[in-house]
Amino acid sequence: MSSSGPIRLTAHASTAQRPATDARITGGFWAGRRRVNAEVSIPQGPPRLEAAGNLANLRAAADGKGAFSGDFPFQDSDVHKWLEAASWQLAETPEDAELGSWTAELTALLASAQEPDGYLQTYYQVARPEKRWQDLGWGHELYCAGHLIQAAVAHHRTTGRRELLDVAEKFAALVDDTFGPGKAIDGVCGHPEIETALVELYRETGERRWLDLAGYFVDRRGHGLLEGDLNPHLGQAYWQDHTPVREAGSVAGHAVRQLYLLAAVADLAAETGDGELRAVAEHLWTSMARTKTYLTGGVGARHEGEAFGEPYELPPDRAYAETCAAIASIQWSWRMALLTGEAKYSDLVERTLYNGFLAGVGLDGDSWLYVNPLQVREGYEGANEADKAARRTPWFRCACCPPNVMRLLASLPHYMASGDAQGLRLHQFATGVYEAGGGRVRVETAYPWEGRITVTVEEAPDADWTLSLRLPSWCGEFTATAPDGAAPAETGPGWLGLRRHWSPGDVFTVDLDLSPRLTRPDPYVDAVRGCVAVERGPLVHCLEAEDQEPGVRFEDLTLPADAPLRARHEPGLLGGVTVVSADGRSRADGTSVRLTAVPYHVWANRRPGAMRVWIPEG
């Protein structure tokens, strides 16, 4: 069964790249993590949603009995996100009867909970019917509609079934009938999300009204429509209502809200050819990547408001770096990669995927991080709920992250490859089969543990055709071989490839040098001055107290900036990881001490303890 990209372009072709027409991950690193997602995380969803009251809310809306469960008006979105994850997963395991029946059951429950006029948000239906559309700042009604639409698009695209799409379209039609210039409400939602979802719905159905509605929501934001609803302690940027996005100079405010909005900006630029939106998105992305992104790809420097900080305000200990924000960053960057064809966007997708995002789910698939700091001190306990969320938890009172991780892992193949009239591009490296740009390739690799990527052509046009892969910006040295001794070359900034007449069975091999390296921070980042970080390939490493020599206080560990680094694969450790070790020094007495750094994405999978990515130079 074929799964198509989450961004299927059906209209204006103002993108440099189109998503793969088929993409399947069949082995290697991501196949392992996705297997846990399919076998543990996703099946765990419905019981968790039942226990947290989300399903009871739907039943209460359906039969008009019972009270609302949960602390947040957006509880329904957990259900929608789980349905989206399940739908992408069904593309790979359509024979999974339990998954199919859960999906059908939840879809039926949503349909039964929906009001005759299309409205569907159990918080307002059950708890506050008189307040429908009355509290756009906090209500999350359009946000929930957006996640419902995304789930419905995924379900329709992977199964061809219309039941969930019917529910979503009915709600979308109510929104379109209600919101807009000259309609009942001229307003926007306090949490962007419906904008990108409406573009998806347009792509899925071809109905122009959804695209226009997305454009309306994007452009009406930032004009103070939400003002009355807001808490000045958080500031208008929290709701992305501080400035019209076309006039924004920097990413700001609540990170997930900002990045979902910018994903929609990229979508609109792609579908409408709006050059101003594209230029704004490019500028904001560049500024975010340079001044407001952690080494792990994580974003959001502040607990307060779950927000971006000032440029270069990137504290490792108080990093919020919400798992959902990493996901939103990946979604936006991928849209930018397609829009522009530039490799730098997929560089950030890679950094975020392997580090800031992947740390969000435990190796067991059943324990989660909401907050992803780059440092945890000895003795850390966490003084409040948000702090404690930096320790793995089975579920959250505000459970946005777990089903978000599920849907990203389930849809991961979509981010791997793209194509254009010239050929096929591999953005990420995972064993699998990718069809794009008129050809199909098979990739085999032990990445990120090993640097060899072997690409075998399975189908290519009977003409000149370009096969290229992203040359990661972290990569200093590489070798590449192609058939007949042909020399691969840069086919664009950050792209290594070869244009030739390819035949099935032709092999293109690239060896990326994965020697571990010490990374110095940007000198403008005050919070990690005088430190170095260990990286290897796309992986950021960290020290966990668990792995260090006994007898030296964790907080006394330092690392000379010229320390030789040694990598070794440890098949028995944390599911099999490559660790990097180096001779460090104790600040207390200058004694030499061996430091052992594991990949950041596996931290917090053992007993709680201190951790740091940035190690003081010494």
Add this chain to the structure above:
Amino acid sequence: MSSSGPIRLTAHASTAQRPATDARITGGFWAGRRRVNAEVSIPQGPPRLEAAGNLANLRAAADGKGAFSGDFPFQDSDVHKWLEAASWQLAETPEDAELGSWTAELTALLASAQEPDGYLQTYYQVARPEKRWQDLGWGHELYCAGHLIQAAVAHHRTTGRRELLDVAEKFAALVDDTFGPGKAIDGVCGHPEIETALVELYRETGERRWLDLAGYFVDRRGHGLLEGDLNPHLGQAYWQDHTPVREAGSVAGHAVRQLYLLAAVADLAAETGDGELRAVAEHLWTSMARTKTYLTGGVGARHEGEAFGEPYELPPDRAYAETCAAIASIQWSWRMALLTGEAKYSDLVERTLYNGFLAGVGLDGDSWLYVNPLQVREGYEGANEADKAARRTPWFRCACCPPNVMRLLASLPHYMASGDAQGLRLHQFATGVYEAGGGRVRVETAYPWEGRITVTVEEAPDADWTLSLRLPSWCGEFTATAPDGAAPAETGPGWLGLRRHWSPGDVFTVDLDLSPRLTRPDPYVDAVRGCVAVERGPLVHCLEAEDQEPGVRFEDLTLPADAPLRARHEPGLLGGVTVVSADGRSRADGTSVRLTAVPYHVWANRRPGAMRVWIPEG
């Protein structure tokens, strides 16, 4: 007219030192700042309170008409704190008719607003009468009662008048009748404050019930009594309800709440001789001073929850360091200084007074800082209300800080000197007259600009008597001269003095070396690693963009750790300050650039711009 200490010990003599029986600041640095407080800040209070609705709330409570103004249930406390400031001020300017009439008018307004049973909090009286005592977590009723009591004690002590004391005692009696074991409510307030106020009321009136009630509130806290009221996002430490204070291992949670509570712990230890409370207070103070205090004396590392962070979590940019928390720290440390007689407590009082506290009020006496960061980057604007509060503001929606500054400056003489059976100790150095320990001295000094402190004995017992002054911990070198060539010596850790038969007219002179110095941070403070700070005497200095050479980006300024420092007094700058300059270097191109550092306490008195205390080494 004589003003006595805010801590007048009337009961158990389990303190090492007693407050001065008279203390007046007559000239020099603090006289100037206190003049602005008396002539600008305090007179500005009543119109501000009128404009903000605080007085309208009192009238509404009195006549039963009108709605509640303001966003917070504790609005009344702004009135109480202003009354306390005005009362201390009346000790110095009893002839100030306007101040006297304002004080009388507000006192009458409070009396008219008070319920027949003694209750007085306009928020609950006007807006939510059915909720009296129902929301102890957020209601601030006992907190407001505490500030009312403190104002009443000050008013009674400085004027001998009972009107305000009658109001306060009536409210206190209602609290005592309502709260306690076996009474209507077994509970504590979400914001400590009444505890230390009740000890003051006990000192003022001699009534034991107030001391017992304070002890009850201190010991009932931390047993989960507030649990139902709390927001898990903030955590129980926010309300100081996470642990009984006798079991606390570290200062934690909301900084002002924590420190007001600890002031009461010191008070109780002083009045009851409770050794366990004293030991807890000593331990918590030491741990705070070592691991949770900024170079400026500021405390509270987190915007979220206005809270202490983990040990060594001291970001300069996101420092909250609320002005009120600096005041609370001074109040607690002073009580510890009296309790133990140890100089280190007054060392911290000095550091906090001259830096973290004093920055809270503008040189004009009419512009305030709520948040006192140690770094503001180029281009900083502040994304929300709390961030903007790091720029001077005429008043705040939550206006706790301005009247708190007023009351501390008005009562400042109380923190200068103490006495015991042996003699008199000068804790701080300000031109004035101080009577304690059975004698009286006159101090003349241009401190903190100059290091000479001249102490002339005006009265001393006709017997051996010890005159000593605190030798600041920052002071490396000093000279001291005494009559007849006598050699002053350490009279205790951190105390420099002389025991002899003093005669009126005897002069004791100390010259503290004020050479500017470069301070390296504690290596465990991650956020300022690789930086140095400029200090001179008790003053922390900072770079403000305004003073630096043009042509070099502020964020590129670095300072070699061995750079020679030059100090010069600039009488025309910022009211007259000593600036420190040094040859730094631009990170961008290595060029030499002169850096000019002004005292931190005068920052943000010109146009907004970048600032930093910690300067990258380069």
